[in-house]
Amino acid sequence: MVTKPDITKRQEQLLEELNKCDDELSGQELHRQLIIDGKSMGLTTVYRNLQVLIKHGLIRSRHLPTGEVLYTPVDxxxxxxxxxxCGTTSKMEGCPVKDINTPNKKPKKFQLLFHTLEYFGICQNCDQSQSKNQI
Structure with a gap:
């Protein structure tokens, strides 16, 4: 059973904002949303607390080719x-690894919280642009 770690009020505010959004948010987007909601928090504080939430296993991060990092709850x-x-990102339908059985013998003192999966390639627009430039 996973026990929820003790988190600060600021970390709880970040989790609330992430849970309100249907998609991922960058640290800057979270910062802006907190300001709009009247919950002032410095940008550095936002990033520091996001790192703590990652270490607690409550959120996950995804690094874009541009260097930007996006955050979402692990559930x-x-x-x-x-x-x-071009950095265009699209959501995949479903999870291709969801039905893969995890090993019966789990390492001692290890509790699986979540997994990540991401594919990188060339989108249709970039592929067509490349083809036109080669002619």
Missing amino acids: RDIHHVTCVQ
């Missing part, structure tokens, strides 16, 4: 395909 089983040329 969302969302996976993406990302174009390495």
